[in-house]
Each structure stands twice: as structure tokens, then as C-alpha cells.
Amino acid sequence: MPLTPHEFKRLLLRRLAERTLDKLSATGDNATLSRSWRIFPRGVDEISVGNDYYWSRFYFLGRGEVRPRQAKLLVWFKDPANDPRLRPLPKRRHQVKRLTKVQFARAAALDQLVVRKRSGPYAGRQDFKDAIRELKTFHLPVIVKQNFKNYLRSLVPGRASGGNIATARLS
Numbered sequence: 001m002p003l004t005p006h007e008f009k010r011l012l013l014r015r016l017a018e019r020t021l022d023k024l025s026a027t028g029d030n031a032t033l034s035r036s037w038r039i040f041p042r043g044v045d046e047i048s049v050g051n052d053y054y055w056s057r058f059y060f061l062g063r064g065e066v067r068p069r070q071a072k073l074l075v076w077f078k079d080p081a082n083d084p085r086l087r088p089l090p091k092r093r094h095q096v097k098r099l100t101k102v103q104f105a106r107a108a109a110l111d112q113l114v115v116r117k118r119s120g121p122y123a124g125r126q127d128f129k130d131a132i133r134e135l136k137t138f139h140l141p142v143i144v145k146q147n148f149k150n151y152l153r154s155l156v157p158g159r160a161s162g163g164n165i166a167t168a169r170l171s
Helices: 005-025 056-061 101-109 126-155
Strands: 037-041 047-051 074-077 113-116
Touching: 005 037, 005 047, 005 126, 047 056, 056 126, 101 113
Parallel strands: none
Antiparallel strands: 037 047, 074 113
């Protein structure tokens, strides 16, 4: 049964999103973030690819200098595995916890902390930026071309005669 133009458009969007997921999942060295890419349908003509963790944009795209907002100092653990604030790993900014005085004292006594007034900028992941650039310039035409041929074949009956015409429009 042939696809309707609407179904074909959704198929193209889905294939583009899947190709994007494959490409983005291979970037970076953070296994948690690599596994957390998702496809989000956004109405009839739109589909988005995103990551579950609010902080993924800083990891992949980078950030400027960081200064404390409410506290006087920035505190992070030399080894994130020792950080009690990361269990469970926060997905949204409002889930981020502050260290208690007891946790801070214990970690400071064990020399597990890095304490700074500010943290310099972070450039992000170049492999991620390269993947995005490549997806913008290469994958969409390839996906459209591959799927458009299959779509046209699905419109033409098995024994097509010279009088059969199939027209499809992407808008």
C-alpha cells in the first residue's frame, strides 16, 4: 500500500532523526549522555532530537566562565563518583542538590574537593560540533533521495505502463 504524502513526510523526519541519533550517540566519552538521546515528535511537520540531561548542552556545546550565584565558592569533586549530589544524576536544574555542611567537611577532610571562586570557560566537544555541521550539510539530502525513490516506487502499480504518473511534493 502506498504511503500518503503526510506519511512520507513523517517517514523522512523519522529517518533524519534516527540518523541524527546514531551520529550524536557516537560523540563524546560520557556513556550516560550518549545513551540519553531521544526523539520527540513535535506536531505534523516537525521532529526534534534532544537529550534528557539539562547539563548536556554545556558538555557538548561548551560554556563561558562560571561564578557562584548564591554561594561564595564553587565546589566540585575531583572524582565525580564520590559526589553525593550526583546520586541520582540530576536531569533538571531544580534537581541539583547542595552539599550539606557534614558532607562538605567529610569530603574536605579526605581531600576530595576542588574549591574555586570561578571556573574558566569550557569549549565543548568538537566531535559533537562536527557531527552537527555534517548532519546539516549532508544527511538530509541523502535521506530524502533514498526514501523518495522508495516512495515513488510504492505509488506505481506492479506492472506500470507508460501512462502511470506519480507526483509527490515536500513542503
